[in-house]
Amino acid sequence: MNARPVIAIHGGAGTILRSAMNTETEAGYHAALADILRAGERILADGGSALDAVTEAVRLLEDCPLFNAGHGAVFTAAGTHELDASVMDGATLEAGAISCVTRVKNPVLAARRVLDVSDHVMFTGAGAEAFAEAQGLEFVEPSYFYTEARYQQWLKARGTSGTMLDHDAMTKFAVENDPIDPDRKFGTVGAVALDANGHLAAATSTGGITNKQAGRVGDAPLIGAGCYANDATCAVSTTGTGEMFIRMLAAYDVSAQMEYRGVSLEEASSDVVMEKLPRIEGRGGLVAVDAKGNVVLPFNTEGMYRGFARVGDAPVTAIYR
Amino acid sequence: MNARPVIAIHGGAGTILRSAMNTETEAGYHAALADILRAGERILADGGSALDAVTEAVRLLEDCPLFNAGHGAVFTAAGTHELDASVMDGATLEAGAISCVTRVKNPVLAARRVLDVSDHVMFTGAGAEAFAEAQGLEFVEPSYFYTEARYQQWLKARGTSGTMLDHDAMTKFAVENDPIDPDRKFGTVGAVALDANGHLAAATSTGGITNKQAGRVGDAPLIGAGCYANDATCAVSTTGTGEMFIRMLAAYDVSAQMEYRGVSLEEASSDVVMEKLPRIEGRGGLVAVDAKGNVVLPFNTEGMYRGFARVGDAPVTAIYR
Numbered sequence: 001m002n003a004r005p006v007i008a009i010h011g012g013a014g015t016i017l018r019s020a021m022n023t024e025t026e027a028g029y030h031a032a033l034a035d036i037l038r039a040g041e042r043i044l045a046d047g048g049s050a051l052d053a054v055t056e057a058v059r060l061l062e063d064c065p066l067f068n069a070g071h072g073a074v075f076t077a078a079g080t081h082e083l084d085a086s087v088m089d090g091a092t093l094e095a096g097a098i099s100c101v102t103r104v105k106n107p108v109l110a111a112r113r114v115l116d117v118s119d120h121v122m123f124t125g126a127g128a129e130a131f132a133e134a135q136g137l138e139f140v141e142p143s144y145f146y147t148e149a150r151y152q153q154w155l156k157a158r159g160t161s162g163t164m165l166d167h168d169a170m171t172k173f174a175v176e177n178d179p180i181d182p183d184r185k186f187g188t189v190g191a192v193a194l195d196a197n198g199h200l201a202a203a204t205s206t207g208g209i210t211n212k213q214a215g216r217v218g219d220a221p222l223i224g225a226g227c228y229a230n231d232a233t234c235a236v237s238t239t240g241t242g243e244m245f246i247r248m249l250a251a252y253d254v255s256a257q258m259e260y261r262g263v264s265l266e267e268a269s270s271d272v273v274m275e276k277l278p279r280i281e282g283r284g285g286l287v288a289v290d291a292k293g294n295v296v297l298p299f300n301t302e303g304m305y306r307g308f309a310r311v312g313d314a315p316v317t318a319i320y321r
Numbered sequence: 322m323n324a325r326p327v328i329a330i331h332g333g334a335g336t337i338l339r340s341a342m343n344t345e346t347e348a349g350y351h352a353a354l355a356d357i358l359r360a361g362e363r364i365l366a367d368g369g370s371a372l373d374a375v376t377e378a379v380r381l382l383e384d385c386p387l388f389n390a391g392h393g394a395v396f397t398a399a400g401t402h403e404l405d406a407s408v409m410d411g412a413t414l415e416a417g418a419i420s421c422v423t424r425v426k427n428p429v430l431a432a433r434r435v436l437d438v439s440d441h442v443m444f445t446g447a448g449a450e451a452f453a454e455a456q457g458l459e460f461v462e463p464s465y466f467y468t469e470a471r472y473q474q475w476l477k478a479r480g481t482s483g484t485m486l487d488h489d490a491m492t493k494f495a496v497e498n499d500p501i502d503p504d505r506k507f508g509t510v511g512a513v514a515l516d517a518n519g520h521l522a523a524a525t526s527t528g529g530i531t532n533k534q535a536g537r538v539g540d541a542p543l544i545g546a547g548c549y550a551n552d553a554t555c556a557v558s559t560t561g562t563g564e565m566f567i568r569m570l571a572a573y574d575v576s577a578q579m580e581y582r583g584v585s586l587e588e589a590s591s592d593v594v595m596e597k598l599p600r601i602e603g604r605g606g607l608v609a610v611d612a613k614g615n616v617v618l619p620f621n622t623e624g625m626y627r628g629f630a631r632v633g634d635a636p637v638t639a640i641y642r
Binding site for chain 1: 403416444445447537549573
């Protein structure tokens with residue numbers, strides 16, 4: 001008998017600023033996470049695929065202004081938005097990814113179309129937009145991605161030295177209360193799921209980092225770094241200092257350790273997040289699920305917006321350790 | 322005592338058309354490979370780093386019109402050239418990559434600058450060009466990448482149904498003799514090296530596939546797919562049907578199998594190239610070296626332009642099985 005279907009999501013990781021805690025803000029994050037988990041859970045309960053569940057969960061995370069992906073994405077140094085997304089199907093090892101799109105409303109849907117209809121795995125920039133347009137995906141004006149909080153964050157970041165390593169400078173710059181230190185919060189969203197047929201899938205999406213140099217690609221659209229799924233092992237979506245996750249192949253490494261070392265999902269993901277990433281100063285976390293329905297949500301920062309929901313159970317959400 | 326320094330390179334893989342063999346053409350490829358190997362060997366003999374040796378070897382492969390990277394790159398469906406490259410340092414696990422640049426003379430030098438000076442790992446498109454320009458790298462007119470052979474190949478490809486899965490349609494379209502079937506030759510170049518200090522490095526570069534959709538990103542610029550290096554295990558550069566190499570994390574998988582299964586470089590690379598890739602119809606090969614100086618050059622096609630040179634020995638080059 002297959003394990004009970006389950007979905008897990010994340011909305012970024014970082015360091016808690018205890019001084020900035022705010023019950024109302026916190027409740028907003030919990031509610032948003034729970035709503036999105038319920039939507040994914042419903043798909044799984046109806047016999048939908050893990051691939052459909054993660055795509056829909058990430059689409060909703062993109063639409064939610066609280067998270068750094070889609071609407072609510074951060075600004076680049078050029079004052080624009082550049083969005084990346086990826087998705088992988090553990091049943092077939094098929095994958096789709098796009099990077100540096102600026103007008104596609106839901107980057108994860110473009111990544112999903114790449115997976116579904118293209119012989120290719122990844123498109124970038126204008127070519128990615130041309131693909132999305134040919135596929136009839138919804139386009140928006142760049143202003144759609146604008147949110148006042150991100151704009152204020154960007155204005156402040158421009159005045160500081162260097163890039164802000166995060167999607168959300170609200171606390172630091174007093175734009176809005178947020179309990180996570182903006183310098184140490186990493187703005188990616190993602191989802192992993194196990195469906196009733198025992199199939200796994202993962203999806204990840206991001207707006208990158210505030211005031212980033214144009215054209216910078218993080219781990220989110222890179223298969224094996226920010227996203228990986230394989231029915232034989234696990235499905236993984238990561239969030240953190242993208243460059244270190246790329247160099248460590250963080251998502252695939254969890255799978256490789258399970259396959260080649262024969263360790264559990266928990267042991268493999270703990271090794272990646274708590275041992276290997278810190279060795280190169282990699283900060284962040286991941287959500288992952290295996291074919292037995294085990295779910296892990298490890299992170300080496302003080303907080304990570306996260307949650308999971310098993311079909312039939314109420315969603316569980318958390319922010320801090 | 323450290324192993325003797327060694328460098329290995331490749332210039333694409335494919336299926337031999339025995340009917341199209343031509344001694345003169347073949348000799349040209351051998352001579353080009355040997356010259357480039359000698360240049361890399363010289364750097365290693367002088368105590369240079371593996372990182373410098375692979376960067377220089379790939380720069381020379383880019384400059385050589387015989388190979389699909391830099392000068393001699395294939396045309397996209399739009400009649401343009403889009404170039405990708407990556408490099409990784411096994412000593413530090415630092416990496417640099419760029420994709421979809423159109424005016425940078427040597428993409429591998431841009432990838433190397435990303436590794437050397439940027440906090441980021443990957444840049445794409447106009448942002449990648451802006452980075453390269455700020456770094457003072459040499460820019461060329463798009464016409465620099467033009468070669469008559471590639472142009473004729475593109476004209477012919479446009480008349481056929483679909484993308485040509487390769488960089489070199491010379492034989493099929495009788496532009497020039499070439500012993501490798503254009504439908505099954507995969508145009509990437511790459512190098513791996515071990516230096517006198519026991520450090521490993523890898524670099525990969527490509528012009529993609531003839532008549533490809535604009536914006537398509539293959540495995541060449543993706544760390545872990547087309548390029549990987551780790552002093553603890555091995556350095557790998559791949560060439561083949563890029564999408565399958567991405568889905569398999571082909572380059573990193575060799576390292577992961579060595580690290581987690583404890584198998585040799587030969588066993589790990591053979592498993593990836595001869596077992597795992599064929600399961601998803603992945604065609605191509607790789608060159609790899611480990612810290613003991615073992616070199617492997619496996620491929621599952623009928624041919625791969627390849628060679629290696631140990632310091633103090635004459636280069637060994639090969640095309641067919």
